[in-house]
Amino acid sequence: MSKIENSVVDMYEHLPVPFGLVRFGVAPDHPENCEEKFEEVAESPRFNFIGNIAIGDHQSALPLRSLLPRYDAILFAYGASRDRELGIPGEDTLKGIYSARAFVGWYNGLPEYADLAPDLTQGEEAVVIGQGNVALDVARILLQDPEVLSSTDITGNAVETLRKSKINRVRVVGRRGPLQAAFTIKEIRELTKLPSVGFHPIDESLLPEDLSKLPRRPRRIMEILKKGSSASVLSAPKSWSLDFCLSPTSFTATSSSSQQLGSVVFEKTSLKPQVFDPIAKAIGTGESIDIPASLAFRSIGYKSEGLPGFPDLGIPFNDRLGIIPNDQLGRVINDNEGWSKSGAAQHIPGMYCAGWVKRGPTGVIASTMQDAFATADAITEDWYGHLPFLNIEGDNMGAGWDGVKGEAETRGCRRVSWQDWKKIDAVEKGRGRSKGKVRDKFTRIEDMLAVLD
Numbered sequence: 001m002s003k004i005e006n007s008v009v010d011m012y013e014h015l016p017v018p019f020g021l022v023r024f025g026v027a028p029d030h031p032e033n034c035e036e037k038f039e040e041v042a043e044s045p046r047f048n049f050i051g052n053i054a055i056g057d058h059q060s061a062l063p064l065r066s067l068l069p070r071y072d073a074i075l076f077a078y079g080a081s082r083d084r085e086l087g088i089p090g091e092d093t094l095k096g097i098y099s100a101r102a103f104v105g106w107y108n109g110l111p112e113y114a115d116l117a118p119d120l121t122q123g124e125e126a127v128v129i130g131q132g133n134v135a136l137d138v139a140r141i142l143l144q145d146p147e148v149l150s151s152t153d154i155t156g157n158a159v160e161t162l163r164k165s166k167i168n169r170v171r172v173v174g175r176r177g178p179l180q181a182a183f184t185i186k187e188i189r190e191l192t193k194l195p196s197v198g199f200h201p202i203d204e205s206l207l208p209e210d211l212s213k214l215p216r217r218p219r220r221i222m223e224i225l226k227k228g229s230s231a232s233v234l235s236a237p238k239s240w241s242l243d244f245c246l247s248p249t250s251f252t253a254t255s256s257s258s259q260q261l262g263s264v265v266f267e268k269t270s271l272k273p274q275v276f277d278p279i280a281k282a283i284g285t286g287e288s289i290d291i292p293a294s295l296a297f298r299s300i301g302y303k304s305e306g307l308p309g310f311p312d313l314g315i316p317f318n319d320r321l322g323i324i325p326n327d328q329l330g331r332v333i334n335d336n337e338g339w340s341k342s343g344a345a346q347h348i349p350g351m352y353c354a355g356w357v358k359r360g361p362t363g364v365i366a367s368t369m370q371d372a373f374a375t376a377d378a379i380t381e382d383w384y385g386h387l388p389f390l391n392i393e394g395d396n397m398g399a400g401w402d403g404v405k406g407e408a409e410t411r412g413c414r415r416v417s418w419q420d421w422k423k424i425d426a427v428e429k430g431r432g433r434s435k436g437k438v439r440d441k442f443t444r445i446e447d448m449l450a451v452l453d
């Protein structure tokens with residue numbers, strides 16, 4: 001917006017509240033400060049927050065086709081809304097198995113998961129399958145003192161559930177080894193420093209003897225893993241471990257007549273070509289191990305989906321990669337193989353993408369912001385280079401929201417503006433102050449909208 005003179009940006013958000021992943025995906029004890037940058041942009045008279053408007057093909061949503069004639073360019077940045085599944089026996093039938101995305105959304109107040117009601121009382125052991133930052137977030141929330149969390153913006157329902165939790169042992173399990181794990185230095189360091197939580201030692205054969213030859217990031221992680229925690233596993237009331245070289249094969253019940261998870265079966269793996277290769281692959285050995293668990297979380301990644309209307313409008317989507325095909329700079333291209341490497345694929349005028357729907361569900365918030373800046377630079381370059389944009393001829397050309405809101409109202413959509421959001425924000429903060437926390441989030445859309453009535 002700052003790079004193209006007199007440009008106006010309309011941002012459509014299906015929830016009545018902004019911030020997306022920062023509000024609903026980041027752990028409550030890890031507050032991010034990038035909201036301030038967004039607020040600065042949102043206060044501009046050339047920015048319009050159009051909250052509570054879903055883009056889709058159902059009655060209460062706005063069809064994507066309605067937007068195309070009213071804008072010069074459309075930027076898709078809607079993230080990854082689908083979980084990757086393991087596809088193993090018991091995954092869809094046993095109680096006590098949750099996706100990490102759903103659990104994180106639940107304790108962060110995402111309306112979609114307000115009724116998740118995870119049962120943390122069926123046993124003392126939990127398994128988290130996957131070793132990225134989200135997996136470590138789940139482990140930390142399970143192990144953290146609920147009284148520490150109660151002063152954050154975690155939902156009150158989540159705090160009460162965690163207070164009743166019987167979980168005191170968490171295993172974070174991955175198919176490969178420490179040098180191939182996806183978590184970051186900050187996340188692993190924080191988990192090892194949790195008060196009164198012990199860390200089970202890692203098999204020394206998986207750690208290089210000479211760490212000095214490693215690049216900084218893996219070296220720091222290996223140092224943290226070798227050092228472990230100050231709390232003793234023998235005396236600490238809670239403990240956790242990183243379990244490597246295990247690939248899940250099935251979930252099993254406590255008994256033949258029960259639907260409650262009792263354990264997770266893993267196949268042991270070996271790493272090829274060798275243990276310390278950063279891109280080593282996990283190869284099954286045929287040997288199995290049964291790990292007891294009353295609670296399991298699937299944290300093996302997310303996947304984006306194409307929006308309703310993409311095929312009819314000629315907008316490609318690569319289901320295999322879970323991305324909108326693009327030139328790696330954010331320009332949407334007519335190439336369902338993914339990213340253009342040959343240069344033969346053509347840019348679809350006026351179509352751009354950013355974030356996880358552009359490059360897949362990788363990276364942290366800072367890298368995602370840099371990715372968005374790169375797409376903005378591509379739009380700017382194309383604009384001043386006089387490349388073709390949408391600019392479909394007609395009375396509503398370039399009208400933006402003013403040209404769309406009539407149809408939105410006809411379809412029963414109720415727009416929430418930035419000023420409306422500030423009213424919701426003020427009420428949430430006021431509710432939080434009365435409870436000694438930074439914010440008490442609404443977890444249901446109807447409650448958010450009730451503030452405006």
